[in-house]
Structure formats: C-alpha cells, structure tokens
Amino acid sequence: MKVLGLVSSPRKGNGQTLVENVLAGAAENGAETELIRLTDVEIKPCLDCGFCKKEGNATCMQKDAMADIYAKLAEADAVVFGMPVYFGRPNAPFLQFNDRMYAMMNPDFSPRLPTGKKFATVITLGGGGLETVEPMHATLAGIFCGAFGWKDCGFLWKNMMHDRKAAAGQPESLAEAKAFGKKLTE
Numbered sequence: 001m002k003v004l005g006l007v008s009s010p011r012k013g014n015g016q017t018l019v020e021n022v023l024a025g026a027a028e029n030g031a032e033t034e035l036i037r038l039t040d041v042e043i044k045p046c047l048d049c050g051f052c053k054k055e056g057n058a059t060c061m062q063k064d065a066m067a068d069i070y071a072k073l074a075e076a077d078a079v080v081f082g083m084p085v086y087f088g089r090p091n092a093p094f095l096q097f098n099d100r101m102y103a104m105m106n107p108d109f110s111p112r113l114p115t116g117k118k119f120a121t122v123i124t125l126g127g128g129g130l131e132t133v134e135p136m137h138a139t140l141a142g143i144f145c146g147a148f149g150w151k152d153c154g155f156l157w158k159n160m161m162h163d164r165k166a167a168a169g170q171p172e173s174l175a176e177a178k179a180f181g182k183k184l185t186e
Ligand SMILES: Cc1cc2nc3c(=O)[nH]c(=O)nc-3n(C[C@H](O)[C@H](O)[C@H](O)COP(=O)(O)O)c2cc1C
Pocket: 009, 010, 011, 012, 013, 014, 015, 016, 083, 084, 085, 086, 087, 088, 089, 124, 125, 126, 127, 128, 129, 161, 162, 163, 164
C-alpha cells in the first residue's frame, strides 16, 4: 500500500509533525510512505486556460511540480492532506494545489485518476474550533469524494498550534496521529 502525505504549511511545524506521525503509523502497517511539502516545490496557479478540458489532452499544460504530484497521486492508495487554517479556510498553498486538481478531471468532468483512494485530513489551527474545521472538512469531502471518487477516512484536528513545536510536545497528539495512520491502512 502506498500512502502519500501532502503538507501545505510553509513551516516545518505542527501539521508536518502530525502528518509524519500519521505516515509512521501507516508504515507500521507495512505501507510505503512519502511526504511532500507543497511549499518546497513549484506549484503555479490554475490558469483556467481550458487545455486540460480539450479532447485528447490528458493533463495540465503547465510545467511544474504538479506533474510529479499527479503521477504520485495516481499510484497512491491513500492520501493524507495536512493543512493549517488561515482566515478560516485552508492556507493558500493548499488551495493552489487543490485548484490544479482541475486538470485531473476529464472534459466531461469524470475523474482522470483512479477512483477508490482513501484520503485523510490533518487540520491545525490557532484558536478556532470544530465550527471552523467541520465545514473545511465537508468542502474537501465534497471535492475528493464527490468529484474524484475517493473515500473519506475522516480528519484529525489540533487547536492552539501557534507555537511551531506545540504538537511535538504532546505525546498524546502524536500517538493519536499514529493511530489515525494505522486505521487508514487497516
Ligand atoms: C495568515 C494566518 C491566518 C490565520 N488564521 C487563523 C484562523 O482563521 N483561525 C485559527 O484558528 N488560526 C489561524 N491562524 C493560526 C494557524 O492556523 C496556526 O498557526 C497553524 O495552523 C499552525 O500549523 P503549522 O504549525 O502546521 O503551521 C492563522 C495563521 C496565519 C499565519
């Protein structure tokens, strides 16, 4: 089983720590894992140029890291998204990645990637609560289950994450993340 983690925080912070532990839990179940930091690679904005929606064109016309990410998503059995909340929604690098997933839809808007992948979400935030996290998760489920045919495996969220190393100092949060990764790969 292949599990791909995509982390959108610019910080090597809490989201990354938690996703690393989710992947560690998956690895304990024998999964092959990889983590990509979306802010360490070049992801250009979607141009809505229409190239990916022309018959015969199978992908985005832009040349950047998304080509590699599309290939890795195609191969992954499960995907773990890690994102911080900025102004009540996922931060911009996640949204930029998300917009570029448009190229993984055919001209008739059917999914271009294999369906049936599992996905799990890790959301970190400073002071918000479930009233922020639940609608975010529901939007992601609408996109990745609704448009791409993936299976939603739930979300892990941690509040009071202003300090970059907050989660690293919470053994119970790390254990929870590991257990989440194990459940994802059962
Ligand atoms: C531009 C910006 C906007 C933010 N907006 C919110 C917000 O709306 N609600 C909230 O609870 N935290 C907010 N925060 C706090 C971040 O969510 C928090 O620092 C981050 O999730 C920690 O995750 P990380 O360590 O993975 O970066 C914001 C932080 C920044 C930098």
